[in-house]
Amino acid sequence: MSEIDLRYSDKRTVDRYIRQGAVDEKAWEKHLKSLPDVAEKGEKLQAEADEYILDEDLNEGAE
Secondary structure, eight states, rough: OOOOOOGGHHHHHHHHHHHHHHSOOHHHHHHHHSSSSOOGGGGOOOOOOOOOHHHHHGGGGGG
């Protein structure tokens, strides 16, 4: 693969595509290194949750 297809660019799936042989790992690494660093364009944000779900709450229906 000479050029990385954008459908393979999702980090959650690229490992699977590498294992299947659909994406060459060296080509993927080269592609990642070629991406510009845009960290300075990011913004920090703060979020609050309206409700908190505890592990106990998730297990209540399992009993």
